[in-house]
Amino acid sequence: MAEKILKKDDIGRLYSELEKEYKFYAPTKVKGNIAFKKISNAEEIELEYLNSKVPPKDVLFPQKETIFEYRYEGKDVIIEERKDLEDKLLIFGVRLCDAYSFKLLEDFFASGDFQDDIFLKKRENATIIGIGCNSPRQSCFCTSVGGHPFQKESTDVFLSDLGDTYLVEAISEKGESLLKKLSWLTDAKKADLTKSKELAKQAEEALTTKFDFDLVTKVLDENFEHPVWQEISESCIGCSSCTFLCPTCTCFDVIDENDEYNNRGRRIRIWDTCQSCLYTLETSGHNPRPAKIQRCRNRIMHKFSYYPSNYDCLGCVGCGRCITACPVNNELRLIIDKILEIEEKSGEKVSA
């Protein structure tokens, strides 16, 4: 399908035509931060933003969600499964790092003998409208983890911000059928395509943080017991911002919320974090990762060593949220530098 043009003034029209069919999620301002929320009015859509504080992951994998509801009738239990998993979702304005995270999440939840039905059904029913990043942040490093500020592949519809208009491209079949509903979009001109390409190039050049993650993985695999982990974990206060704001973190806890007076309740899952000592604490009192050093190491190893070994890709999309969120500046770029220093130092020894 040929590229189209969407005027920014027509976002309201796009919203009103699609909101009947889809639950429409878009970036909006919540308490001074950008968040992806289900909106009820096109005015709520915020178009000028770098990225959301909490990744749009929470549309498909919310901080807290019901697994099932139940009620007791005497000694019998009646389980009610969720009925909202078939709802059609539209997530508008997703940055490309986050769009790529949906692919990682989908691959993870579908891996192995057991499929996470709750996530996968929502993912299947979700259409992603991504937007290229004209101006990546200082903390962004998507190109080091196989991404790009204009990487279209993980979206269904891709938008490039050309100023007053968006260049609109259908990427997947889902995206094509969505654009067919917007027959009033005008055709793009050659100049629009050229401009989009220029913006992509400029954005790529603006990314200054670059890492060789193949090397990082190799060094990590060889240095599990290295003293650098003591140094890396020293300043960590275990606040878990890095994991709670990570678009690829998937760990969760399961809890029964019981309404004893009405003999009913629900089993829910809520985000959990490997940075908490309670995460692995067993009822006996034994804890396999009782110290900060082990927990800090687990996060880094999971993203850059365990993920590659289990799923053949990095568990990071380079969004930089863990970098900007860390309250003690124990941020990923510094951690990666320290890890790579191990290799540099061992190289020096060999050449000396």
Add this chain to the structure above:
Amino acid sequence: MPNPYIPMLTRVKSIISENEVRDIKTIELEFQKEEKYKAFDYIPGQFAEISIIGKGECPIGIASSPTEEGTIKFTIKKMGTVTSAFHNRDIGDTIGVRGPLGNGWPMEELKEKNIVVIGGGFAFSTLRSLILYVLDDKHRKDYGKITVIYGNRDSGEVLYRDVLEEWEKRDDIEVVLTIDREEEGWTRKVGFVAAIVKEVAPSPDNAVAIICGPPIMIRTTVDELVKIGWKDEQILNSLEMRMKCGIGKCGRCNIGSNFVCIDGPVFSLAELKKMPNEY
């Protein structure tokens, strides 16, 4: 594929208090739907996520053997919220079950081999399952000599007395029971499991050792086995870790890149030596 987080519903058929201090019970469960039981196709060493809906869920090794048809059993020590709630159940109460989960003991690879089963304390549950399985008429010919070394703190802690008596009557299984300290009236061995393993000195020839127990028992026992010529590949352990989902999604039971729930809980000592010491 059905939603793997939805438990199958069972009912408590029987409850047996297993030990003197009454903090270990074996609960027998009957599936509410016959087809769910038929689909619950398990081998010894696997576990299930069992729940009291409204209280919570926890991973417990399956104590019954697939050869004990009709029901499944779990032996549960009263420890936290959920396990305490299990101890307050009555006959007929509804229990949720998700499973079978995990890899289990490698019953196919164990064929034609001599099996040395070493257990300590209430970790004996999946060993009960294994022994009943290999002693069953359908399977006995597939396996070699069977030696069981089972240790407890005191005589009041010895589980599964009914099946132990049955085993002791047979001549195709050697059962060695031990307790930590001397006790009046105790006629079996006295001493820690590792010391008894040294005394019994099971031969490593064409054999596999299956060990379940507290970490200190595992370590000392493995040391003794290695001294008498056992190789890491011949020694199997079943691990426990905190779990929520049991299906490799909730994250917390990882040891390095392995998940205890889907890659284990059974690992050989050779495999464990390649993994970080975070279990």
